[in-house]
Amino acid sequence: MTEEKSNTGILDKRKFKEIFNENYQSLFFLSRNYLDDEDEAKGVVQEAFVKLWDIRDDLKEDTNHRNFLFKMVKNNCLNILKRRQLLLKHHEKIKSLELHYQYESLNKIGFDYLQVKELKEKIDQSIKNLPEHCRIVFELSRFEQLKNREIAERLGVSQKTVEAHLTKSLKILRSDLKEYLPLIIFLARLVR
Amino acid sequence: MNKLDGNLLSKIITGEASPAEKEEFYNTLQNSQEAETDFYETKSLWLKMGSQYQTENVDAAFEETWRLIQRNNKPTIFQMVRRSLKYAAIFFTILSLGVVLGYLLVKNTINYPDQGIHKFSSLKGSLSTIELPDGTKVWLNAGTELTYKEDLENKQRLAELKGEAYFEVKHREDFPLLVKVGKVTVRDLGTTFNIKAYSSESVVTSLIEGKADILSEKGNILTALSPGQTATYSHKTGRIVLSSLNESTVNAWRNQKFVLTDERLEDIFKELSIWYDVEFEFEDEKIKDARYSLSVKKETSLVKVLEMLRLTTSFNYEIQNKVGQPDKITIY
Numbered sequence: 295m296t297e298e299k300s301n302t303g304i305l306d307k308r309k310f311k312e313i314f315n316e317n318y319q320s321l322f323f324l325s326r327n328y329l330d331d332e333d334e335a336k337g338v339v340q341e342a343f344v345k346l347w348d349i350r351d352d353l354k355e356d357t358n359h360r361n362f363l364f365k366m367v368k369n370n371c372l373n374i375l376k377r378r379q380l381l382l383k384h385h386e387k388i389k390s391l392e393l394h395y396q397y398e399s400l401n402k403i404g405f406d407y408l409q410v411k412e413l414k415e416k417i418d419q420s421i422k423n424l425p426e427h428c429r430i431v432f433e434l435s436r437f438e439q440l441k442n443r444e445i446a447e448r449l450g451v452s453q454k455t456v457e458a459h460l461t462k463s464l465k466i467l468r469s470d471l472k473e474y475l476p477l478i479i480f481l482a483r484l485v486r
Numbered sequence: 487m488n489k490l491d492g493n494l495l496s497k498i499i500t501g502e503a504s505p506a507e508k509e510e511f512y513n514t515l516q517n518s519q520e521a522e523t524d525f526y527e528t529k530s531l532w533l534k535m536g537s538q539y540q541t542e543n544v545d546a547a548f549e550e551t552w553r554l555i556q557r558n559n560k561p562t563i564f565q566m567v568r569r570s571l572k573y574a575a576i577f578f579t580i581l582s583l584g585v586v587l588g589y590l591l592v593k594n595t596i597n598y599p600d601q602g603i604h605k606f607s608s609l610k611g612s613l614s615t616i617e618l619p620d621g622t623k624v625w626l627n628a629g630t631e632l633t634y635k636e637d638l639e640n641k642q643r644l645a646e647l648k649g650e651a652y653f654e655v656k657h658r659e660d661f662p663l664l665v666k667v668g669k670v671t672v673r674d675l676g677t678t679f680n681i682k683a684y685s686s687e688s689v690v691t692s693l694i695e696g697k698a699d700i701l702s703e704k705g706n707i708l709t710a711l712s713p714g715q716t717a718t719y720s721h722k723t724g725r726i727v728l729s730s731l732n733e734s735t736v737n738a739w740r741n742q743k744f745v746l747t748d749e750r751l752e753d754i755f756k757e758l759s760i761w762y763d764v765e766f767e768f769e770d771e772k773i774k775d776a777r778y779s780l781s782v783k784k785e786t787s788l789v790k791v792l793e794m795l796r797l798t799t800s801f802n803y804e805i806q807n808k809v810g811q812p813d814k815i816t817i818y
Contacts, residue, residue, distance in 0.1 A: 314548050320537035322547075327533060340551045347555050349638060352602040362638075373660060388505065391512040395522075399529045407534060417535055435500055436536050442502050461496040464528055471531060 305350040305359065313359050314343060320408055321367045328371045328400050338374070342366035361405050372400060413474050420470040424463055431459035432467075490514060490521040498525070499532050604634040608649075610763040613740070618643075621656035622663065625740050629684075629760040636661075649760075650682040652740055657696070664701075667691075670708065670719050671701040679711075680736045684756055692716040692731045700726065742784040744791075751776045754795075755817070762788045769818035773801050 305313075318339065326335035342363045353362075379393040421429060434445045435456075442460070446453045490511075497503040498511050515522045608614040608626040615625050618634050620643060626632060630649025637644055643663040655663050657676035665672045667683045677696035683689045691700060693711040700708045700717055709717055709726050716731045738745035744761070746754050752774040755766040761784060768774050782791055792803055792815070806814040 311548060314551065315544050318544050318547055323537045324533060327536075336547075340554055343551050344555050345638070349602050349636070369660065388509045388512060391516070392508055395512060395515055395525065398522075399526045402526050403530055403533070407530075407537070413534075421535075436532070442500065457493055457497065457502070460500060461492045464496050464499065464532070465492055467535070468528060468531055 304355075305347070305353070310343075310347060310350075313346075313363075317360055317363055317408060318343075321363060324400075324403075324407065325367055325371050328396060329374060334374065338367055338370045341370065360408050364405055364408050368400065368403065372397060375400070413471075416474065417467075417471065420467055423470070424466060428459045428463040428466070431456055432463040435460055490518070490524045495524065495528060499528055602635055605631070606634070607631045610760050613742070618645075618656075620658070620661075620663075623654040625652040627651065627682075627739050627760075647681055647683060649684055650680070650739065652678075652680045652736070654678050655696075668719075669703050669721055669724075671703075671705075673699040673701055675699065684760065685753060687721055689719040689721070690716060691719070692736045694731070694736065738781070739784075744780055744782050744784060746778070746780045748777050748779055750774065751778055751795075751801075754778060754780060758788070758791065759812075764788065764813045764815055767814060767816045769816060770801070773817060 321339045321342065322335060325338045326332060329335045329338070345366060346359060346362060353359075375393055375397045379390055379397070382390050382393070421432065424432060430449070431445055434440045434448070435442070440448070442453050442456045446456045449456070491514075494503070494507060494511050494514075497507060503511065515525060604619065606614065606616050606624075606626060608628055608630050610629045612628055613626065614630075615623065616632075617623055619636070622643075624632065627650035630647070630651055632645060632647050632649075632651060634643070634645045636642075641661050643658075643661060645663065645665045647665055647667045653663075653665070653674070655674045655677045657663075657674065663674040665674075665681060667681055667689045668686070670689050672679065672681060672691050675697035677698050678694040679696075679698055680692045680694065681689065682692075691698070691711065693713050693715055695713055697713075698711045700711065700719065702708050708719070709728065711717055714731050716729050718727045718729065719725070720727070732747055735745045735747055744757065746757065752768070758764070759766050778795065780791075780795065782794065789805075795801075796803070801817050804816045804818070806816065808814060
């Protein structure tokens with residue numbers, strides 16, 4: 295409840311900074327993951343914050359700033375992906391398929407993406423519970439953003455091993471955290 | 487193959503897949519709903535888990551964004567003032583060439599930026615060019631008012647026009663520009679167009695490039711314009727008459743010329759009154775409906791224009807000078 299409240303109400307610089315600190319990281323992470331271009335990703339996120347500030351007086355009292363930012367970033371990323379897909383040459387079929395599925399996967403991500411803090415504890419717990427080798431590989435890949443090759447070098451194992459650990463980690467985490475992914479399952483059924 | 491290979495999935499998610507693996511993966515998704523769901527779920531989980539991990543310098547990012555906000559707000563006003571000064575310069579150059587033009591004033595009224603509604607107007611006897619916050623370029627003919635607002639909730643740009651304006655729209659597929667003029671709305675679909683709505687009787691929309699729809703008050707499409715077409719909407723009948731566009735007419739006013747082709751004398755005078763800031767009165771109602779064509783430079787003096795019109799027709803006029811308000815010209 296308190297958190298919902300902190301995301302609404304009148305916006306002054308202090309509050310704006312608070313919202314920025316709370317959400318910048320996650321939004322940048324999302325747009326960088328999809329756009330695969332640091333500068334473009336940063337631009338999209340900055341644009342959202344600039345917009346929020348510009349129209350702050352037009353916003354209704356109960357507008358959720360966090361959701362507004364998420365929507366702006368998500369929509370702009372979707373547009374960029376769509377544009378990239380349109381610009382592809384006729385023969386780049388795989389690239390086009392890839393963009394299509396990236397687009398769809400982003401499209402299915404909801405506001406709960408930014409509310410992940412509530413389940414951070416649960417995620418941390420699940421990661422801690424992973425078999426040790428899996429956990430080490432997973433943390434290096436996910437949090438230090440190392441390439442599989444780099445992880446293999448660092449741990450002195452083969453790339454195949456790294457891949458296997460990652461696959462296993464993802465599988466365990468998914469079944470562990472299944473209850474926190476209801477939205478996606480629901481949407482996929484609807485499509486069917 | 488319907489089941490996703492877990493190893494392949496994790497390679498895709500972590501960005502380690504080769505082109506051949508990508509091909510295999512995405513082909514599988516095409517053929518299997520289950521695989522698709524697997525992919526979406528895992529990707530979403532992967533993102534959620536990573537988003538919590540702080541590696542960026544958020545303070546520096548904030549400072550950068552804040553600077554951007556401050557820079558964004560200032561230059562816009564500055565640019566507009568500069569732009570209008572530039573316009574003034576062009577005008578005074580014309581003046582210095584020996585052309586006497588009364589009631590000349592170039593001014594943009596700017597309400598900016600807090601409430602999100604931007605208001606622009608050009609005074610009688612002057613033209614203005616403006617650039618809307620979205621990059622759309624607009625030429626405002628004399629005595630024109632334009633308001634502009636971005637409606638983020640419904641994802642549209644809303645403008646309202648009184649007078650005449652020429653738009654070069656910065657098109658955005660997901661964020662259409664709607665220009666409300668009296669009872670109709672023109673919706674841009676990637677466009678350059680001219681809207682003329684000085685008289686309360688009609689709205690004349692000419693499409694130079696792209697596509698545009700004309701919508702009724704209820705939002706129904708009345709007509710879809712193609713380039714080269716002019717749609718004249720009559721407020722009285724609520725109907726639209728299509729004709730082919732006369733490009734020289736549309737471009738003329740921006741090039742500081744009056745080009746009126748086969749128009750009613752009353753409408754011609756209406757335009758003259760806006761440019762020269764005078765009032766007209768007809769003593770003989772019948773003259774109003776006589777039709778004329780006129781092509782003169784805007785720096786031509788009003789008396790000269792009147793003389794030209796009088797040469798080809800049979801009216802007389804009388805100019806009454808008034809202090810502190812527009813001169814009155816009586817046609818008889």
